[in-house]
Amino acid sequence: MNVVGVESMTGRFELTGLTGVGVFGAVYKAWDNCCGTVVAVKRLSGRGRRGRHGGGGDEPYSLVHTGVRDLAREAMSLYACRGKRGVAHLRPNGAYAEVSGSCDSFLVMDYAGGFNLKDLMKRRRKEPGGGRPFSENEVRRIMRRLLVGVNAIVEAGLLHRDIRPENVVVDDGTEDLKQKPTAAATTGKKKAQSKKRKMKYTICDLGMSVPAVDSPGYSPDGVLTSIYNAPEILLGSRQYDSRVDTWGLGCIMAELLDGPGEPLFDGETNLAIMGSVLRVIGAEGVKSWPGLKRLADEPQALVRGFRDSSRLREKFPGAREARVARRPALSQAGFDVLSGLLEGNPEKRLTAIAALHMPWFEGSGGLRRVIGSCAGTSF
Numbered sequence: 163m164n165v166v167g168v169e170s171m172t173g174r175f176e177l178t179g180l181t182g183v184g185v186f187g188a189v190y191k192a193w194d195n196c197c198g199t200v201v202a203v204k205r206l207s208g209r210g211r212r213g214r215h216g217g218g219g220d221e222p223y224s225l226v227h228t229g230v231r232d233l234a235r236e237a238m239s240l241y242a243c244r245g246k247r248g249v250a251h252l253r254p255n256g257a258y259a260e261v262s263g264s265c266d267s268f269l270v271m272d273y274a275g276g277f278n279l280k281d282l283m284k285r286r287r288k289e290p291g292g293g294r295p296f297s298e299n300e301v302r303r304i305m306r307r308l309l310v311g312v313n314a315i316v317e318a319g320l321l322h323r324d325i326r327p328e329n330v331v332v333d334d335g336t337e338d339l340k341q342k343p344t345a346a347a348t349t350g351k352k353k354a355q356s357k358k359r360k361m362k363y364t365i366c367d368l369g370m371s372v373p374a375v376d377s378p379g380y381s382p383d384g385v386l387t388s389i390y391n392a393p394e395i396l397l398g399s400r401q402y403d404s405r406v407d408t409w410g411l412g413c414i415m416a417e418l419l420d421g422p423g424e425p426l427f428d429g430e431t432n433l434a435i436m437g438s439v440l441r442v443i444g445a446e447g448v449k450s451w452p453g454l455k456r457l458a459d460e461p462q463a464l465v466r467g468f469r470d471s472s473r474l475r476e477k478f479p480g481a482r483e484a485r486v487a488r489r490p491a492l493s494q495a496g497f498d499v500l501s502g503l504l505e506g507n508p509e510k511r512l513t514a515i516a517a518l519h520m521p522w523f524e525g526s527g528g529l530r531r532v533i534g535s536c537a538g539t540s541f
Contacts, residue, residue, distance in 0.1 A: 175203055178343045181276050182328070187269075187369070191276060193342050194253075200339040201253060204269040206233055206369075232369065233257060233267040239368040240271065242318040248311025249318075250274060250331070250366040274364040275333035279304075279414070282332050283423040295490050296418045302496070304363055305415050306523055311365040312411060313514035316404045320371045325410025326390040327417065329367040335360065374404060389413070389427045389435055393448055394508050396436040397461040401453055405511040412503025419478055419492060419500070426477075433464055439506075442477065446470035447506025474501055495522040 177190045187206040194201045240252035256270035286294055296304075308330065315322050322329075337343075372380060380400050385391065392409035394402045416426040426442060429435035440448070445468040448454060454462060478500060484491035492500070499522045502512035512520075 175201070175270070177203060182278060191273065191343060192270075194270075198340065200273045200337070200341075200343060202250075202271045202273045204271065206236075206267045206269070233269065236369045236371070237269060239318075239320055239371040240269070242320060243314055243368075246311075246314035246318065248307055248363070248365055249314050250364055250368070271366075273337075273339055274331040274366065275362070276337065277332055278328050279330035279332055279363065280327035283327060283417065287423050295420070295423070298419070298490075298492060298496055301415060301418045302522060304418060305411065305499070306518070307363040308365065308411050308414065309408075309514045309518050311363075312404070312407050313518070315365070315368075315371070315407065316374070316514060319374050320368070321374050321402075321404055322365065322368060322371050322407045322410075323385055324367060324370040324388070324390075325365070325407045325414070326388065327414055329365060330414070331364045331366050333362040333364070335362070387430075387432055387435070389425050389429065389438075391432070391435065392508065393436060393439060393506050394451070394453060396432045396439070397448075397454070397457050397465070398432070399453055399457060401456075402508060405508045405513060408503050408512055408514055408517065409508075411514075411517075412500060415500050415503060416478070419490065419496075433461065436461070436464060437468075440465065440468040441473070443474055443504055443506050444468065444470050444472035445506070446472070447510065451507040451509060453508075472501075474504065493522070495520070498522065 174194065174196050176193045176195065178193060179191045180188060181191050181202070182189045187204045190203045190205065192201050192203040193199075234257070237252060237257040240250060240256075243249040244251060251272040251274075253270045253272060258268040258270070286296065312322065312325070370385065380402065385395055390410045390413045392402065392406040395406055413426055417423060420426070427435055427438040429438050445465050448465050449470070454465060475497060478492040478497060479487055479489060480494065480497070481491040499512070499517055499520050502520070503517060505511040517523075
């Protein structure tokens with residue numbers, strides 16, 4: 163994989179609209195004059211500051227500082243995931259670095275959609291009648307795709323470390339990627355004649371990804387404070403594996419299943435978020451984790467101060483309880499997946515491939531093909 167000088171972009175790509183602002187860069191919809199197709203261009207810049215919970219902000223320059231090293235790291239991670247389903251794809255020679263002093267650099271990727279999963283949740287909440295929650299079948303389809311994506315990242319030998327709704331791109335199938343977009347088409351309503359198909363969900367933004375190693379000792383400095391972080395990260399452990407990403411998927415699943423579509427946890431600091439986690443899932447799982455004893459006194463004391471029992475089923479009740487509470491019901495098979503992803507003990511938490519083998523996904527379209535493509539993967 164080569165990093166190309168940014169001057170090579172001149173005349174080739176036409177930026178047609180801003181589609182999103184993330185932790186490490188702004189993403190644009192663009193037209194590739196060479197290949198005659200729509201692409202996504204991510205601009206990494208040193209201008210701006212990080213937003214709350216790792217979010218970006220409202221303008222394109224609310225970013226953390228990045229440089230050629232950050233560009234190369236994300237590009238290498240995308241390259242490692244090439245050809246895999248459910249993960250963003252880097253275009254050939256898709257890394258461009260500015261070496262003249264501006265610190266701007268660019269990644270050119272296959273276009274995977276014009277909005278993210280968080281945007282979709284917000285749209286659903288604004289629908290007439292107080293908003294329409296995602297049905298269990300819809301959540302199953304989304305989670306299946308995201309689990310396939312996380313498993314692809316695992317197979318590439320990586321940890322994503324920033325799984326959240328904003329980092330899931332949604333393609334609603336209404337855009338023609340071979341039709342050069344105009345400003346009106348980018349900012350206005352999509353063309354009515356575009357053929358609609360099933361939505362596709364793609365995991366993106368590998369700016370915080372790191373190689374998975376057998377004896378991890380990851381620095382906590384590389385992980386942003388986030389309400390989607392796993393307990394082991396929130397408590398300050400440097401020893402973790404790919405199950406930090408399946409925890410993030412559990413948070414997304416809970417957010418999709420929740421009627422108002424609100425995040426399951428909140429807080430401004432790691433320990434505050436951890437307290438929010440323990441109030442929902444209980445402390446039993448975390449207390450049974452051997453790694454807890456190796457942490458500092460403060461996080462250990464925090465965990466010991468919470469009750470063991472979980473309240474997760476109260477928040478996502480079965481059919482009988484849901485009728486009484488007038489809330490959406492979650493089947494036992496669905497709850498088994500949710501609770502398995504939100505297991506406080508990382509050693510007992512579901513991996514992506516193990517979750518795909520759960521009964522909840524039996525009979526969902528193409529599952530045998532997905533599991534077949536993961537043959538030989540340990541879970």
